[in-house]
Amino acid sequence: MSNRVSIIATKFENIHSEPPDVTYGFRMFDDEGQMYHNTDEKLPKDDLKLLKWALPKMDDMAQDMMDFVIRNKSGMYINGRWYDWTKIRPIINRWLNKVKA
Numbered sequence: 001m002s003n004r005v006s007i008i009a010t011k012f013e014n015i016h017s018e019p020p021d022v023t024y025g026f027r028m029f030d031d032e033g034q035m036y037h038n039t040d041e042k043l044p045k046d047d048l049k050l051l052k053w054a055l056p057k058m059d060d061m062a063q064d065m066m067d068f069v070i071r072n073k074s075g076m077y078i079n080g081r082w083y084d085w086t087k088i089r090p091i092i093n094r095w096l097n098k099v100k101a
Helices: 047-057 060-072 085-100
Strands: 006-014 021-029 034-040 076-078 081-083
Touching: 006 034, 006 047, 021 047, 021 060, 034 060, 047 076, 047 081, 047 085, 060 085
Parallel strands: 006 076
Antiparallel strands: 006 021, 021 034, 076 081
């Protein structure tokens, strides 16, 4: 089964406020759905740090996307760049160990 999971660092700007209200977060999507998180004041610049930062902020839909990645030992796109499972596995495993503790 093919499913491309992506996470993208995002700047959210409320264009109807003066001055514009700006928050930062991420968009996450795959072939089945999408979600976004936009309540932070800054973002990690590094792709893998973005993944580490985003994992505990994910909602149920994003968790389902990560479950797919984990079950299939699949890579994912982070900010448009493909990362193989071997590259993201250590970050995901550390997060899973914290969740289980």
